[in-house]
Amino acid sequence: MKNYVLLFILSVSFFAQAQDTLFGAPDELTPKINDDKTVTFTLRAPKADSVQVTGAFLPFTKVKSPMGDMDKEGIANMTKGENGVWSYTTSVLPSDLYKYHFIVDGLRVADPTNSFGLRDVSAITNFFIVPGDRADLYMVQDVPHGTLASRWYDSPGLGIDRKLSIYTPPGYEDSKADYPVLYLLHGAGGDEEAWLNLGRTVQILDNLIAQGKAKPMLVVMPNGNVDQDAAPGAGSRGYYMPTFFTAETMNGKYEANFMDVVKFVESNYRVKAKQASRAIAGLSMGGYHTMHISRFYPGTFDYVGLFSAAINPRIDQSGVGVYDDLDGTLKTQMDKGYKLYYMAIGETDFLYKTNEEFRARLDKIGMPYEYVENGDGHIWRNWRIYLSEFVPRLFQE
Template sequence: MKRLIMMAAAVLMCATSWAQQALWGAAPVVSPEIHSDNTVTFRLKAPKAVSVQVTGDFLPARPIETPRGIWEAPGIADLKEGKDGVWEFTTSEPLKPELYSYSFIVDGLKMMDPSNVYLIRDVATVTNVFIIGGDRADLYEVNDVPHGTVRRMWYNSPTLKMDRRLTVYTPAGYETSGKRYPVFYLLHGAGGDEEAWINLGRTSQILDNLIAQGKAEPMIVVMTNGNAWQQAAPGESSKGFTVPSMSPAEAKNAPEGGFELAFPDVVKFVEKTFRVKKGRENRAIAGLSMGSFHSANISRYYPDMFGYVGLFSGASSKNDKSTCPVYTNYEERLKVQFSKKPLLYYIACGKTDFVYKSVTDYRKLLDDNGYKYEYYESDGGHIWRNWRIYLTEFAPKLFK
């Protein structure tokens, strides 16, 4: 008996030691530290480092040339080494309420902040994040309100001949209410996937808070994977841990206009699986960048499907060389779409966005034809900060 007790004690001690293992790597410093005046201090213990910098969207943006135009890159600031090899940087001014991302650069090597466990992936880049609360940023936080449910689900797309993954948000009370709900289809940009809006866009937090405040109608939000060649986000399909990329080689094998042509597969699955209200007056579609292009094309090609359309940082344009039915008869299809009087056609863009001119040209086309739309212009460029703003502006306008 005594031997059994000793063995049990040994097993317990072993289990306890494993349970405590994660605590051994506790961060040696506090970072980021948000002060009462909303200045923020970043720290990194790196006694052997020669240079430590922080880069993030809380710093003034750096314009960089790309093949697609001028992009806004996160700014960079130097940390100063202090006692015990702890490097430190404090913002010179308070930060405005917002969700911010950042990372460190140590002797030229980018790394995450080991003191901050909060991370987000954007395509192939991982960054730390923190929130300065207040104003609109309160919508990005998890507040003490009723919460919806987020599901990752698989559906079959006969058009694309594969099973595909999507993310679905159902509002608080969906499981027990017995009610039917309108549906908002929310599309990501180039390089993104079905995880982008829920993680980077804070969709569930924004919808939870807007609905709880009575500013938005309870709705289902469907976030698809807009890459027609892809089953799911990196690491979530049978392809395993593939490297995320903006321009994967598989893209050239995807049918032209494949995502748009296959979109009814998504709608059919959602309307079969969830308690939804049907009809164009109960369906909305919106997207950012590439997702804006998709939203414009889908809503134009299927003019009876969506009563609400949102184009964030992007627009649709003619493609006279294409033979794909989605892109042909451009102006004729646009005329048909607006003859059906969309309940809301919403366009939003940043003043310094590299797509600003194309959005302006598209607005002129709409104006010249007398097609009614709403326009929202913000500061900044092609960034998630803007797309979260557009979501908070667009969602309250739906299904009224």
């Protein structure tokens, strides 16, 4: 009898919690995007002494780090109103995707009334999109959609099966055509999920293709961390704290074995296996990988994109001299030819000086490139812009 009573109590408790989840949720998603494109944040915290909101919609400040001066998102104080509801309204915001979180009495807090979040390294943040202009590319529109798949491939060079994300364009499954490929590489702290979640790659490709601004293409987003087979929680190591720099980061092994990715794609998908139909691009660490992969395998990629790229090589542990003779291999890459070598960076990026020095190196050897410089620093806002501008340049034969 006691067991039945206990079961009844647990059942009632579970049902009460379920009802609270189902019926206790707020009626309106926050933050509220106003008609004038200001945004109002609210948080009910009646016992809090201080509530703040932080995000890229506020002016950045500079903070010191081992890598140099980094941009830190601004912080705004919220005002306490009736029923313990704190609020803050921004100035008019440009169309974009914005991450944010609250700080309650010094403690980082997610927005309990916003169901949508993103993982950036180990931090989960909420986000919202101010529509119009550029951000319309980042939203799901009523257009034909491509297919996103997670695939495992064998990397003999790294000695493990590894995971990648791959986008195939609308109509791929019903077509017999062969397609070009963009290999898109993430930065430090990222993985095969970063360009999907933070970069909005699928939405950008769907919308650009639908507008006729980009050729239908595959986009391959591999994991660039040598010691991972997949993103934390998605691979054989199970659940663990993501870190900014993993073991064997940027030591040449990834670049030396990158053709394992290319071979998998060209063996399993209908693609054009030639230089004119291959592009490679990446942000930060992914830009570093892109620069070294493209010069270590000259004549392989016709389109190269360096987005806020880390440049200076580290200790080479590849065993094949991936970082040897930088000028000589760049000259070989130039001699074998390519159609576009694209570099982009924000004017306040902590990697600005090293990119400036790398451009001087390219100028000295006469290597052609296109250069884009805009505002802001080392942030996803810029990398979504660079991807949106780079993709329409590809495969325009």
